Amino acid sequence: MTRYNIRETEEKWRRVWAEKRCFEVTEQGNKEKFYVLAMLPYPSGRLHMGHVRNYTLSDVVARYRRAQGYNVLNPMGWDALGLPAENAAMDNKMHPATWTYSNIEAMRAQLKSMGLAIDWSREVTTCDPSYYKHEQKMFIEFYKKGIAYRKDSLVNWDPVENTVLANEQVVDGRGWRSGVPVERRKLNQWFLKITDYADELLSALKSLDRWPEKVRLMQENWIGKSSGLQFRFDVTGSRDQIEVFTTRPDTLFGASFVALAADHPLAKKYGAGKPGYDAFIKQCQAAGTSEAAIEQAEKLGFDTGATVQHPFIPDHMLPVYIANFVLMEYGTGALFGCPAHDQRDFEFATKYNLPILPVVIPEGADPKTFQLKGEPYTGPGKLAHSGFLDGLETETAKRAAIRKIEDMDKGFGTTIWRLRDWGVSRQRYWGCPVPMVHCDACGIVPVPDDQLPVTLPEDVTFDKPGNPLDRHPTWKHTSCPSCGAQATRETDTFDTFFESSWYFLRYCDAHNDKEAFSAKASKYWMAVDQYIGGVEHAVLHLLYSRFFTRALRDCGYTVPDEPFAGLFTQGMVTHMSYKDVDGKWIAPADIQSGHNGGMFRISDNAPVTPQRVEKMSKSKKNVVDPEDILSTYGADAARLFILSDTPPDRDLEWTEAGIEGAWRYVNRLHRLVTEANAVKPSAVSSYSAATTALRRQAHQTAAGVAADIEAFHMNKAVARIRELSNAIGAFTAKDDGDRAALREAMEFMVIGMNPMMPHLAEELWSLLGHQTLLADTAWPKADPALLLADTVTIGVQVNGKVRATITLPASAGQKETEEIALADPHIVKSLEGKTVRKVIVVPGRIVNVVAG
RNA sequence: GGGCGCGUGGUGGAAUGGUAGACACACAGGACUUAAAAUCCUGAGGUCGCAAGACCGUGAGGGUUCGAGUCCCUCCGCGCCCACCA
Numbered sequence: 001m002t003r004y005n006i007r008e009t010e011e012k013w014r015r016v017w018a019e020k021r022c023f024e025v026t027e028q029g030n031k032e033k034f035y036v037l038a039m040l041p042y043p044s045g046r047l048h049m050g051h052v053r054n055y056t057l058s059d060v061v062a063r064y065r066r067a068q069g070y071n072v073l074n075p076m077g078w079d080a081l082g083l084p085a086e087n088a089a090m091d092n093k094m095h096p097a098t099w100t101y102s103n104i105e106a107m108r109a110q111l112k113s114m115g116l117a118i119d120w121s122r123e124v125t126t127c128d129p130s131y132y133k134h135e136q137k138m139f140i141e142f143y144k145k146g147i148a149y150r151k152d153s154l155v156n157w158d159p160v161e162n163t164v165l166a167n168e169q170v171v172d173g174r175g176w177r178s179g180v181p182v183e184r185r186k187l188n189q190w191f192l193k194i195t196d197y198a199d200e201l202l203s204a205l206k207s208l209d210r211w212p213e214k215v216r217l218m219q220e221n222w223i224g225k226s227s228g229l230q231f232r233f234d235v236t237g238s239r240d241q242i243e244v245f246t247t248r249p250d251t252l253f254g255a256s257f258v259a260l261a262a263d264h265p266l267a268k269k270y271g272a273g274k275p276g277y278d279a280f281i282k283q284c285q286a287a288g289t290s291e292a293a294i295e296q297a298e299k300l301g302f303d304t305g306a307t308v309q310h311p312f313i314p315d316h317m318l319p320v321y322i323a324n325f326v327l328m329e330y331g332t333g334a335l336f337g338c339p340a341h342d343q344r345d346f347e348f349a350t351k352y353n354l355p356i357l358p359v360v361i362p363e364g365a366d367p368k369t370f371q372l373k374g375e376p377y378t379g380p381g382k383l384a385h386s387g388f389l390d391g392l393e394t395e396t397a398k399r400a401a402i403r404k405i406e407d408m409d410k411g412f413g414t415t416i417w418r419l420r421d422w423g424v425s426r427q428r429y430w431g432c433p434v435p436m437v438h439c440d441a442c443g444i445v446p447v448p449d450d451q452l453p454v455t456l457p458e459d460v461t462f463d464k465p466g467n468p469l470d471r472h473p474t475w476k477h478t479s480c481p482s483c484g485a486q487a488t489r490e491t492d493t494f495d496t497f498f499e500s501s502w503y504f505l506r507y508c509d510a511h512n513d514k515e516a517f518s519a520k521a522s523k524y525w526m527a528v529d530q531y532i533g534g535v536e537h538a539v540l541h542l543l544y545s546r547f548f549t550r551a552l553r554d555c556g557y558t559v560p561d562e563p564f565a566g567l568f569t570q571g572m573v574t575h576m577s578y579k580d581v582d583g584k585w586i587a588p589a590d591i592q593s594g595h596n597g598g599m600f601r602i603s604d605n606a607p608v609t610p611q612r613v614e615k616m617s618k619s620k621k622n623v624v625d626p627e628d629i630l631s632t633y634g635a636d637a638a639r640l641f642i643l644s645d646t647p648p649d650r651d652l653e654w655t656e657a658g659i660e661g662a663w664r665y666v667n668r669l670h671r672l673v674t675e676a677n678a679v680k681p682s683a684v685s686s687y688s689a690a691t692t693a694l695r696r697q698a699h700q701t702a703a704g705v706a707a708d709i710e711a712f713h714m715n716k717a718v719a720r721i722r723e724l725s726n727a728i729g730a731f732t733a734k735d736d737g738d739r740a741a742l743r744e745a746m747e748f749m750v751i752g753m754n755p756m757m758p759h760l761a762e763e764l765w766s767l768l769g770h771q772t773l774l775a776d777t778a779w780p781k782a783d784p785a786l787l788l789a790d791t792v793t794i795g796v797q798v799n800g801k802v803r804a805t806i807t808l809p810a811s812a813g814q815k816e817t818e819e820i821a822l823a824d825p826h827i828v829k830s831l832e833g834k835t836v837r838k839v840i841v842v843p844g845r846i847v848n849v850v851a852g
Numbered sequence: 853g854g855g856c857g858c859g860u861g862g863u864g865g866a867a868u869g870g871u872a873g874a875c876a877c878a879c880a881g882g883a884c885u886u887a888a889a890a891u892c893c894u895g896a897g898g899u900c901g902c903a904a905g906a907c908c909g910u911g912a913g914g915g916u917u918c919g920a921g922u923c924c925c926u927c928c929g930c931g932c933c934c935a936c937c938a
Contacts, residue, residue, distance in 0.1 A: 214933080217856060221934055228938085246938060259938090299936075325936035335938040343853075344936060418937060538933080645864045645876065651931095653864075657877060664890090665876090671891090715865070719875035726875090795871030800919045802871050840918045846870040848918050 004670035006634035010759040014115050022775045023062075023117045025073055027524040034070035035525050036062045037504055037564075039533030039541070040077045040124075043103040044084060047110040047626045049573035049616055049654060050534065055116055056639045057570060057648055057714070058532045062117045063755040064709045067779040073525055074117055075507040077124030078104050081132075082496040083161055083177065086430045090462040096430040097458070100127055110627055115635045115758050117775070122510040126499035127430070131506065133453030134516035135498060136435035140446040141555040143436075147193050148424075150444065155423060157185040162465050163427045164189060166495060169540070189425040190434055190492060194547045198223050198417045200561075201546055210566035212649075215538045222539045224418025229402045230332065231411025233258060233308035235266075236317055242266060242308055245331035245416055249405070250397035251338040253386035254359035256349055258308050259301065259323035261333040267322045270304035277302060284324045299348040300324045311410055312387055323348065331416055339376065346376040359386045360394060422544065424495045429460055429468040431493025439480035439487040448481050454489070467491055500541055501548035504528055504563060519558035527565045535569035542567070568712055571651040577611040577622040585621040588656070589628070613653050624654050636757035637663040643714040643756050665722070666760055669753070672729055673746055673764045690731070691741045692790075697727050698745035699786040705752040706779060714756070721753045743768070748780050796821045797848040803830045806847075814841050821847040 017023065027033075038058035041051055055076075062074035078100075085096035092099070104125065111118075124131060142148035156165040160178035164187065169176045194201075202223045205216045228247035235242060242258055260267040262284035271277040280302040301321035310316035318336070325344060326335060339349030340358040349356050360381040361367045367384035383389040388404065389397045402413040425434065433454040435447040447454055457475040460468040469475060469491040480487035502516070509521035542564070549563040578586045580601060586608045591599050599608045616623045629638050641662035646652040687695065701724040708717035728746060733739045747768060754761035754774055765774035792810050794817075795802040804826035808817060818841045821827060827849065834851040841847050 214856065218933055221855070224934090224937070226937070244938080248938080323936090325938090327937070330937050332938095337938085342938080344938080347936095416937090418934095535932085647865080650858095650865095655864090655877080658864080661877060668891090716875080719866075722875055793871080797870085797919070800917095805871060838918065840870095842870065846919080848870080850918050 004667050009763050010634050013759045013762045017775060024119045024121050025071055028071050031071040033525055034065040034072045035528045036072060036074045037528045037531045040079045040503055042079045042082060043100055043107055045103040047107055049624060049626055052626045053570055053573055053642050054532060055114060056642050059116045060709060060714060060755040061530050063758060069778060074119060075122045076118045077503055079500050080125050080127035081431050081499055086428060113630050113635060122507050124503055124506050124510055129453040129455045132432040135432060136452050136454060140435055142551055143446055145555055147551050148190060150188060150190055152186060152188050154184050155187050155189060156182040158182055164423060164425055166423050189423050191421040191423050194422045195417060195419055197547050197550055198419050204562060212569055215569060218538045219543055225415060227415045229405060229411060230414045231405045236307045236309060240266060242334050243332045244334045244336050249401035250383060250394050251341045251359055252312060252401055254338040254340050254357045255318055255336045256339055256354045257319050257321055257337045259321045259326050259335055259337055261326040261328040262322055263328045264333045270306040271302060271322055299344060301348060301352055340372060341376050341378055343376055357385060359383055424498055425492040426495055427467040428493055431496060434490040434492045436490040437478060437480060437487045439485060441485055442480055442482040445480055445482045497541060497544050501544045522558050527560045527563055530566045531564040532568045570648050572615045573652050573654055574613050575616050575622040575624060575654045576613050577620040578608045579611055580606055580608050587621040588624060629659060633659055633663040636760045637666045640757055644718040645715055647715055648712055669725060669760060672725055673767055687737050687741060691738050694727055694731050694745050695741050696786045697724055698748040699782040701752055702748045702780045703782040703787055709755060718756060721749060724749050751780055792844050795846055796824060796827055798830045798851060803827055814843055817841050817843050817847060
């Protein structure tokens, strides 16, 4: 028995593909393009299984589309700027650049061992000045266009990372990386006006019909559009006004209080000095934002004693509270409460004994007698006790109330957004320098084109906290590009999401030194036809990129509105975690199973117990190193296992048994082809029934695998290949016709498995005697006649229960099917003593005999 | 609290409203072997039965239908996202 030498064979074909530059592409106007993109990796040092899954999926798509005749762009690069490099520099006394570039070397080698059909000539590294100089230019263009601006603002300050975080990077009040509670600080920062694009970013989501519904919903919620009324209350006995926003202007007549955020300017004015004020404010600021904290937090208020005038009811005054549930960041930082129709206001009013007046009456209820049943009514209805709004439906009443307020010149109908502008300033070294100069005389001056890029200084130290750029002895000192006077460089660097917001455009024209990318290249390759990555980027990266592309468009770049026409989000890779008797986590690689099924530590045979299947993480030690897998089992087995069982959008549990099973199958396929007696026969005119069945299956497999891959049902595609290989294994060739069919079936199988197991497929293709590369071979065209079965086996039911199966010609019609079904002995027996009332016949599908 | 999704054998999972459990993993039995590994063959949703077969079966309950894992309603459980959002 010949053994398949995985290592040598896989390396051989990778070498051939590289030497022949199989996957390097150029723009070819006469050929339809297909842009496959996997989210670019951060060069942390080693590939993890999530990467392997991601790039396996993108490679399946790339190789498949290539076989379908597309000009496929499948690029790779490195998201190389960011905090881990700087932290590593501090830990290891190593320059971030050294750390980053050596990581890229290591990871590139690992990636290459996966046998990916990537155009490596377009490799992009974002920390290279030849990359970031273009984004510095973009930023200056944004600035001139008013898309980039500077403002003082309260920012989320991460005290561990010593930098600002965007709202999107704060999770449950904690830094997304450091996990420590963020502080509020006022800083002068660079922002991008993503809010100007809120409406477009929201409405265009509808056009993204090849995006997961889930991701579109998440973005919709994140953008958070609310329409309503913004208006001013007059404070009694003062010229102050309190501006509030509401989505329920229809309930204004049910208002019983006004509430201010603790950090609202008027809160201090009306509350300061009153007993209990200081303590109350302190309590508000201490409140957590975690799930548990929100769940338990009581609605608390502080009565300022001030009152406001109701806009519609003369001499009706509402008390002004400071309340812990009002957010300064949302709306106007103040609201009016209508307890009868809002859960939160209801709780507040109950606690402080404020009036609860229902003004929206549900359909069918009598306005005179309607009473709340211990909870607010939030549904639609007709207005009551509401003056000029009485009798109107909720939606009509909203419009009427807005019109009235607008007539009174006290406010206006408006839309507010949850989305905030994107703060892009970071006070760290290993990022792209913001290309701006601060001049005492001229203010903020962009660095002129001919002085770009502004590069990072190399001689920096990380021994002290804070921004190394700021304390560098000379770097920030420069002259003003405008007046020539002494000036200071901006020492902030960009948020690293800046780089990943346009890298897909750079791939289109990676070596262009003059511009970020040419209009021609962008026009040909964009948009990305299939983007693949983790769902964790559903709002951050994917929203920023959609915005960034539009901002570039508005600065005159040739780009489509939407950068990613198709998106697929893959699930996580999980693994069982294990603990020893002392409760310490034990890595799977250090565990062996005992004879009785128990698990033991290899080093000392101490028993270990499985915990749970969870995301691979260093802390739980349940990680499997792809490099070990790739060198032990080969790339094809690893790819096959990842694709074979679990649908790509679900979490994949990595198991030893699974990868070994995949490895055995790779070997079996090799044996199947090398041991088969398949020679290229002379002309064949007719086939036996068994042989036709094999041919039929081969053609159906070619068509079915294609359909499955296009639908991202990779597990089903693999199952089809296995079915065909099982059929080939069971087939005995008796004559030349059989051998011809067998060979055809094997070729179809090899082409079909190529996207999943490219090395083995290429080897088998060569073993079948081909001089040309499988990588350059077209997907087989299935014979339509063979796709249709000549016979079908269908179930015959009696009263909905299957009592028999019958096999009949596929062409059998209604009448013939019914006759065969009713003649079946099982059916005859089942119908004994019964009267047939009705026979449902769906030819080729089912027969159901209704009898009683 | 709001939104979305998912519940199918021991396990991963298949199934345009039409034979539930494809294809695998794990398991059991057998062949080969001195033995093991590898490989090959066979079996298998559950209950009863030597078998033929019968009955039950897709989280629970109801409904629509000739026919429901699939559609509708109620409930339970799990997962993800958002969240004192006015």
